[in-house]
Amino acid sequence: MIEEKNIGESPSAYHLIEAQLNTAESALMEKLMAKGFRFVDPQIIARNLNLQKANAILGGDVQLASALGKKVGAELILVGKAMATATEVEAFGTKIRSQQATVTVRAIRSETGEILCTATEQGKFSHIDDIAGGIKAIQQACDRISETLVKQILDRWQADVTAGNILILQVLNVKDYSQLNRFKASLKSYVRGILSVIQRDFSDNIATLEIEMKGDAEDLAQKLSSISMEDFPFQVTEVNEGGVTIRLNASIPQSNPGIESPDTLQ
Structure with missing residues (x-):
């Protein structure tokens, strides 16, 4: 999603063309698809997005x-702004129109809302028509920013593989905050490979934990399914690309060893 403005000025006219041109989005998609990235069909996005939400995201x-x-099933969301403006300079008695563009894009990880990377690039073109020149300048900036984005995204993904992947563990049926704290403290002891556990949210008996570990969501699900946490019986209920969902069972009351049951009394 790129908010785009292409503005041309002259002594006798002022032109404003809004984002319907989609020059920046089209240029970025073309460059990134050539690098192997896949995009969600724009019609699917349009069905899940109204003007109010679009403005909020932008x-x-x-x-x-x-x-x-x-x-919509996207691993990353690209959000940014593209602005093209025009100036006029005089050289050797000749007036020359020049168009400049600045494009800024952020890559947001869908599963966590983390800003993966940010890039800004500029483009410049000279054309007698400000709008046509602005389009060329935006395309030039997008050519440059696509290279920057690809490098930053791939570098970050490689770092995640090396240092640990970020996954979301959603825990349902959490009794209270005390139980949640004890569960978090137990995770690293029971599940090998977990590097850190960070609480992101807890409300309505549902906790969202950010797990850093070496492996993907399938690895986490398999490890969780193979262990038995004595104080926290649970079932894995969902596995997706970005994480795992589990449901805690109600704790089984433990008998008090200091009191004999009626059946054992003589």
């Missing part, structure tokens, strides 16, 4: 962008 609402990405 305005910096990372959580809404994350929710949209998860809903």
Whole structure:
């Protein structure tokens, strides 16, 4: 999603063409697809996005962008702005029109809302028609920014593989905050490979934990399914690309060893 403005000025006219041109989006998609990236069909996005949500996302609402990405099945959401303007200079008695563009893009990880990387690039073109020149300048900036984005995204993914992958563990049926703290403390002891556990949210008996570990969601699900946490019986209920969902069972009351049951009394 790129908010785009292409503005041309002259002494006798002022032109404003809004984002319907989609020059930046089209240029970025073309460059990134050539690098092997795949994109969700724009019609699918349009069915899940109204003007209010689009403006909020373009305005910096990372959580809404994350929710949209998860809903349409995108691993990353690209959000940014593209602005093209024009100036006029005189050289050797000749007036020359020049168009400049600045494009800024953020890559947001859908599963966590994390900003994976940010890039800004500029383009410049000279054309007698400000709008046509602005399009060329935006395309030039997008050529440059696509190279920057690809490098940053791949570098980050490689770092995630080396240092540990970020996964979301959603825990359902959590009794209270005390139980959640004890569960978090136990995870690293029971599940090998977990590097860190960070609580992101807890409300309505549902906890969202950010897990850093070496492996993917399938690895986490298999490890969770193969262990038995004595104080926290649970079942794995869902596995997706970005994480795992489990449901805690109600704790089984333990008998008090200091009191004999009626059946053992003589």
